[in-house]
Amino acid sequence: MRIRPAGTHALLLDCTAPADIPEAVLVEAWRAELWRRREQGDLSAVEIVPAARTVLLDGLPDPAATADLLFRWTPAVTAAAAARAAATARDGTPAPDGIPAGAGGDTARAGDGGDTARGDETAHGDTARGGDTARGDTITGGGIAADGGGHGGEILVPVEFDGPDLPLVAEHWGVDVPAVLRRLTGTRFLVAFCGFAPGFPYLTGLPADLALPRLPTPRPRVPAGSVALAGPYAGIYPSASPGGWLLVGRTDLPLFDVDGDPPARLGPGTRVRLVAT
The missing domain is CATH 2.40.100.10 (Cyclophilin-like)
Known part of the structure; x- marks a missing residue:
């Protein structure tokens, strides 16, 4: 994960994921953790905006201090994302009858x-x-x-x-x-x-x-x-x-x-x- 400044009071988390964790899963893990941290008072941010591969934190009173917190929270968030990815790979969503495994190879x-x-x-x-x-x-x-x-x-x-x-x-x-x-x-x-x-x-x-x-x-x-x-x-x-x-x-x-x-x-x-x- 990379943390980049986005103006004077915002940070952009670039959620580059390990090979075994889909980026969407890592982004969702960060979104959920950041909302939880804000609700319990550990994080001060006006907006937390997820996207396809990033999460924007805007309205930060002290971006440098927030970046330190993000680095501290990274191992736990990554572990949570890995657990969810493993559970999905193991259990998955049962495919209804008529959808063969591997269908839809014509992806773009x-x-x-x-x-x-x-x-x-x-x-x-x-x-x-x-x-x-x-x-x-x-x-x-x-x-x-x-x-x-x-x-x-x-x-x-x-x-x-x-x-x-x-x-x-x-x-x-x-x-x-x-x-x-x-x-x-x-x-x-x-x-x-x-x-x-x-x-x-x-x-x-x-x-x-x-x-x-x-x-x-x-x-x-x-x-x-x-x-x-x-x-x-x-x-x-x-x-x-x-x-x-x-x-x-x-x-x-x-x-x-x-x-x-x-x-x-x-x-x-x-x-x-x-x-x-």
């Missing part, structure tokens, strides 16, 4: 939603700063908290799986469309970070070998609520915008309210399941 690194700008859904931290708070409480009017409140809640997102790109996803994965739906509804997703547009959640949970390329040419307009796939991520468009992700469905669940607290309904650290309607 250019579409993996990494830190490189592409002009559409680029994986930066939430530009609206809506990604600093997890929305784990009970949600009414669409989403449902499946197992209680707090950061541990799981949000059930109702989805009408009628996206125009479902056949293309099935082709890439080497399965039929019903098997794609079983995979998506059987996956327990986690919001890794928000980016591209205010409240746009990048959801991890799909196996790396099911990563998908973006469309060669982005659509000029993707409707609000569209559920989509690109690279290793699933995502949901909070508002209408151009976009190049593969569309698999749509939801009526509002994802961003500038007057809400927090504004982003699906913030980093929130567990999500897609439920067919």
Whole structure:
């Protein structure tokens, strides 16, 4: 891990991971630990913003002292990330019938939603700063908290799986469309970070070998609520915008309210399941 200054009152953690720890797992381990430390008073930071490979700490009264703390916490965070990666490798998420192991070999690194700008859904931290708070409480009017409140809640997102790109996803994965739906509804997703547009959640949970390329040419307009796939991520468009992700469905669940607290309904650290309607 590298720690770099980002202005006078911010630090950027570059979460370069050991070979046995996926970067997304290490980023999530840091996000969870930093939020925990802030809540118990060990860390003073106005914002903690995860991205694909980094975590930004902004509003630090003493960046040098914070950097010392980060170095002290690194062994424990790395150990926690390694344990989670090992547990995932050991237990995994059971694949629904019809998804063969190793399916989806047609992956495209250019579409993996990494830190490189592409002009559409680029994986930066939430530009609206809506990604600093997890929305784990009970949600009414669409989403449902499946197992209680707090950061541990799981949000059930109702989805009408009628996206125009479902056949293309099935082709890439080497399965039929019903098997794609079983995979998506059987996956327990986690919001890794928000980016591209205010409240746009990048959801991890799909196996790396099911990563998908973006469309060669982005659509000029993707409707609000569209559920989509690109690279290793699933995502949901909070508002209408151009976009190049593969569309698999749509939801009526509002994802961003500038007057809400927090504004982003699906913030980093929130567990999500897609439920067919």
